[in-house]
Amino acid sequence: MIDLHCHILPEMDDGATSYDEAVEMAKSAKKNKIGAVIATPHFVDYDEIDEFIMERNEKIVLLNKILGSLGVGISIGCGAEVYLKSDVFTAGDLNGLTVNGSRYMLCEYSLKPFDIEKAVIYAEEICNRGYVPIIAHPERYISFWKNPEVVNELWDLGCRFQVNVACLAGRGGEQMQEFASNLILRGFVDFLGTDAHSVRGRDNRVLSKIDDFPKEIDERRIEYLTQIAPEKVARNEELEKRDVGYF
Numbered sequence: 001m002i003d004l005h006c007h008i009l010p011e012m013d014d015g016a017t018s019y020d021e022a023v024e025m026a027k028s029a030k031k032n033k034i035g036a037v038i039a040t041p042h043f044v045d046y047d048e049i050d051e052f053i054m055e056r057n058e059k060i061v062l063l064n065k066i067l068g069s070l071g072v073g074i075s076i077g078c079g080a081e082v083y084l085k086s087d088v089f090t091a092g093d094l095n096g097l098t099v100n101g102s103r104y105m106l107c108e109y110s111l112k113p114f115d116i117e118k119a120v121i122y123a124e125e126i127c128n129r130g131y132v133p134i135i136a137h138p139e140r141y142i143s144f145w146k147n148p149e150v151v152n153e154l155w156d157l158g159c160r161f162q163v164n165v166a167c168l169a170g171r172g173g174e175q176m177q178e179f180a181s182n183l184i185l186r187g188f189v190d191f192l193g194t195d196a197h198s199v200r201g202r203d204n205r206v207l208s209k210i211d212d213f214p215k216e217i218d219e220r221r222i223e224y225l226t227q228i229a230p231e232k233v234a235r236n237e238e239l240e241k242r243d244v245g246y247f
């Protein structure tokens, strides 16, 4: 698996709190057949883009060095989880926030109810700037549950979607699991990510969770979501075009 969504960098957000914990997360990733991790710290302050990128890059270099010296055998790539808000219209160059310098950018919205029309125009701005937004954990947004047709609009703009492994395994409750499964079965989802924040709690122990996926999500689908599509992103290749089952 390539994990496109992970808060592994120490002291950048609400993720890992130390390099020790980051190393433990990397070891746990390895044990769970995750071969590469993209570090995606929360990005919220559009006035501090350069500072954010500099800090993130320094931490990735150091963490990769530590992991190399310990022989953990996993590499950490760079990304960000970009919080979409009105600042996107006035923001400077966002290139440094994409996944490994590709066209793909992991984007998130508020977990509290939000204005879905605004959500669409923020994503549109990201598309207009030449990026492909990957909407993080759509299954977690109450505003999406209530207005699932927003997913159609985002898809039509060119957005792609990433579901959290834990949510698909039912760890966020039945309603979230059903919505996650529904999004996948309708064809809207290209990626499963761990969104891991720590070693315990919001962790990256994927293998035990896969057993709890709804049985309609078959092995071929899991392989596409965890390996084939994330590989394309890592190589900055285009994702497959396909028809979806609109809400």
Ligand SMILES: [Fe+2]
Residues within 6 Å of the ligand: 005, 006, 007, 081, 136, 195
């Ligand atoms: Fe996240």
